[in-house]
Amino acid sequence: MSADDIEKTSSETVKGLKGINAADSSICLVNGTEGKLLYRGYNIDDLAENATFEEISFLLLKGELPTADELTKYQESLKQHRTIPTELIEALKKLPPTAPPMALLRSMTSLAGVYDEDAESEDVEKRLEISIKLISQIPTIVAAIHRVRKGLEPVAPDPSLCHAGNFMYMLNGEKPSQDATRAMDLILTLHAEHGLNASTFTSRVIIATLPDIYSAITGAIGALKGKLHGGANTEVLKTLFEIGSMENIAPYVKKVRAEKGKFMGFGHAVYQVEDPRAKHLKELSRRLGKETGEPKWYEMSIEMEKLVYAEISRNCNVDFYSASLQHYMGIPGDLFTCIFAASRIAGWCAHILEQLDGNKIIRPNANYIGYEERPYVSVGQR
Structure with a gap:
């Protein structure tokens, strides 16, 4: 890479630092x-x-x-x-x-x-x-x-x-x-x-x-x-409560799709395929739904997962089944x-x-997009 290429790369801004390596980590x-x-x-x-x-x-x-x-x-x-x-x-x-x-x-x-x-x-x-x-x-x-x-x-x-x-x-x-x-x-x-x-x-x-x-x-x-950041599973639970019953799922999915809305608990900012964490919560949601005598929320989640995937080809993420699971555990959505x-x-x-361990203060640069240098003008002349 030439000096010109390095200078060009360093002056480019990546919003949200997406794809930028900001630290070495073994965790x-x-x-x-x-x-x-x-x-x-x-x-x-x-x-x-x-x-x-x-x-x-x-x-x-x-x-x-x-x-x-x-x-x-x-x-x-x-x-x-x-x-x-x-x-x-x-x-x-x-x-x-x-x-x-x-x-x-x-x-x-x-x-x-x-x-x-x-x-x-x-x-x-x-x-x-x-x-x-x-x-x-x-x-x-x-x-x-x-x-x-x-x-x-x-x-x-x-x-x-x-x-x-x-x-x-x-x-x-x-x-x-x-x-x-x-x-x-x-x-x-x-x-x-x-x-x-x-x-x-x-x-x-x-x-x-x-x-x-x-x-x-x-x-x-x-x-x-x-x-x-946090709270997506809270929104999933709100959605399940809003839908309320199995027969309302298909109309809800069609409505959100028609309005170009967002399906909470589906897709992920990092995972382009299935979130590897999601499947582990699914079976426990089923078991606790049966244990609590409220299989409805699990069964609705199963149907919604199927219909949303058919509409947008996106898998559910870790937040989706954690919503019904935590509800079965007696945990309110806002917690x-x-x-x-x-x-x-x-x-x-x-x-x-x-x-x-080997700390160095984190101090990135900002890509300045403001005015060039300009003179001060006294208040009476502004």
Whole structure:
């Protein structure tokens, strides 16, 4: 490449940085052409079928799957950190219960950093411990938000339950079924990491300036809160409720198609083929639909998937079946993005630790398209 070619390339603007490599990372491979997703070299299909979220989060943080002894110690560490300061609960009770759950999560996460005496530590081991603490406590905060806004007291963590089972217990106040626990574990696993998405990139940009980890995670939650990032499965559930019955699906699909509208939960910004995560939620939605005596939402999803694909030749993504699945789990639609955050916290922390290892501040250029240099004109002559 000539000097002229280099200069030309460097002056071009790529909106949204699509296709631009912004960092070297060994955490995740997202291959949209082949529909492949790897966590630290492990295929998401293999992990979804065999691993627990505890193993997944350990893998993302440390680079390898844990041995039996390492897993036991890691699980104990997660359990030890589940309880959040009582000051956070009291602060939460004073916030408007009508506030969006993601706004509450953003604010409570920031406040949690104030009560962590190690928050400002630059020690590598302390930063790892904070990451483990956040992976453990974000679900506790999410569950507390859910309970308090319903006028209920938060449920204390149960150390006898696994990470996913305890999360469900803190949300609903009763020990979950095996299928519900498996469903939560799978949701956490499938959403744990996905490369340099907007929220993950945000966390790396923030931590690169060397603040505390809580600041970077708060920023990531803010990015995830945006309508163009988290929340697609919330819209899928709204759509299912709007349609209401099997006979209304075909007219709805035709109407959206005629109006050139968008089918929520279909297609993906990266995957040109089937989202490799989607199929793993489908069977659990069927099973929980049967268990709860409400197979309707699963059956409607099956029919809608078939009709939408026939119209636009696009597969459903991970958000589509997670909508009916989480509904069966007793999780309200407006809490779905908080559940997403309770999963993605593992990926965010892994990227934060990776960024800090050999850190360089992230400072891209902007392609200036404004005026050429011009003289100041006094106010009376303007």
